[in-house]
Amino acid sequence: MPKTFFIDTSRCTACRGCQVACKEWHEHVAVPTRQRGTHQNPPDFTPQNFKIVRFAEHKIDGKIKWLFFPDQCRHCVSPPCKDAADAYVPGAILQDEATGAVLYTDKTKQLTIDQAREVQDVCPYHIPVRDQDSGLLTKCDWCIDRQRAGMLPACVKTCCTGAMSIGERADMLALARQTLAKVKETHPKAELLDEDFINVIYLVTEPRTLYHEYAERREPKGPMTRQAFLAMLARPVTRMRG
CATH class of the missing domain: 3.30.70.20 (Alpha-Beta Plaits)
Incomplete structure (x- = not known):
């Protein structure tokens, strides 16, 4: 479970x-920022x-x-980002069976800019960010190493x-x-x-x-490509209830 x-x-x-x-914990470097009239800092991921x-x-x-x-x-229980990535680079995004953690791997670098943008756009919570230098898609890994x-x-x-x-x-x-x-x-x-x-x-x-625009689940920004749609159909629809 x-x-x-x-x-x-x-x-x-x-x-x-x-x-x-x-x-x-992730040894991330400090990033220059500025006051934007709010205590939220940085403004986004x-x-x-x-x-x-x-x-x-x-x-x-x-x-x-x-x-x-x-x-x-x-x-997500059934992560749409994984479905989108699997259509182009299988294994770019994994889901850990033991924890359910959705994990972005180094293979996300193999996604083209347009493919990476599609992965970002299907996220219901507007989470993934692409590193402009490395091409890696990034987000919380749920401290899978610690778990x-x-x-x-x-x-x-x-x-x-x-x-x-x-x-x-x-x-x-x-x-x-x-x-x-x-x-x-x-x-x-x-x-x-x-x-x-x-x-x-x-x-x-x-x-x-x-709270904020993406506190709740939102529909994808753009139309899903045929490849991503077929990848999604290959997965069972999952709703997990207690």
Whole structure:
């Protein structure tokens, strides 16, 4: 049974410890940046940033409220990016059987710019980023090396508020639903995001549209090519319920 990652945003304080831990574990270099009028930094994913705490500011019930969203790859149960890549370079994207982690390999460098863009465009959460220098497609690897060594992902290990949990899918779904019931007592609009389709499940306290454009599952940007469509048909349709 694949693992599932549960992120309870009601506990997130936007300390960005998870963002820093991810960067340190993967030995990513610092990238020059600038103030853009928000505490969110950098503004989006880069080849050097697999995890970003997103900040959204709204007026809710007459009060200004910050909404925090530790964004990353959702490690889809049936990843459309893998279907798209398999149509051109089989093995460029793998799915680990033991954990469900969706892993981008060095073979993604073999994808042409147009093919890589197609892989990016089919992602429902706008996650993959292409390294302009190496041609490698990049994103969160769910700390697969740590998981295989019996360790927690770096972001989970460093979270000081207990906002992040990882475990067997059935256990995490049970925890997510139990937590949701509790959070709804004070935040009646709270909900879980797309839990049937992904292995990284978010609990949000406000309507999902308030967090950011890709907090929820979105349809692909452009038409799917014939090759990608055939690759998708070769996979069984999967919805994983607890």
